[in-house]
Amino acid sequence: MSRGDTVGDVGPAPGGVDPAHGALTQVTVVVVDDNSVIRMGLRSLLEASDRLRVVGEAADGEEAVRVVRATLPDVVLLDVRMPRRDGVQVAAEIQAWTKVLMLTYSEAPEVVRAAVDAGASGYLVHGTFAAHELERSILAVAEGSFLLSERAASAMRASWAAPSTPAAPQRPDVGLSERQREVMELVALGRTNAQIAGECFLSEKTVKNHINHIFAKLGVRTRAEAVSVWLGGAPDPGRGRP
Incomplete structure (x- = not known):
């Protein structure tokens, strides 16, 4: 199965007959969920399959790492959401020892992407697949396939389509205080001293003092020069010298 396949498109399962002993091989599984009812239900479901064998379970992230290290399923x-360590953190650590199939209620695009980036081989959302599909998904992941449930795939597509957040504008780092940076931003917008005083609840004299300090730190003499340096992102060391 290629990356991007969904639960309904899984290939042949790895379980088969061991030619040496004639016995059905089984895929070993560890179940990790902080909800004991869900763990019990999953264990019951998996143990009903002659192709799967549950070898351990864990209720939080720290316990999950210990159990996986001990059993190597x-x-x-x-x-995903568990006490002590979340599933994405756990996936990043254990993916070197085992295949990870996320099984959770969260279908937030950022969570799906984080899990995949952490090394998960698949992502299923509770309530969106049938019992037999879970078995097929586990067997496919054990075989080396990558899969996403349709809901998880849709979440990933949504994250790809989301517009990127524009980067914050770069300003020269010349040691301006927070208030001075605020004043300089208003200067760059073309505000007069009186307008800046009104917006910042300062006196015009205080605004003028701020601007004088700003000009000194930027190494400029005029508002035009100050705006040019401020928006350009770097002060000119030679500017303002006689």
């Missing part, structure tokens, strides 16, 4: 069913 083929696949870990891993929740």
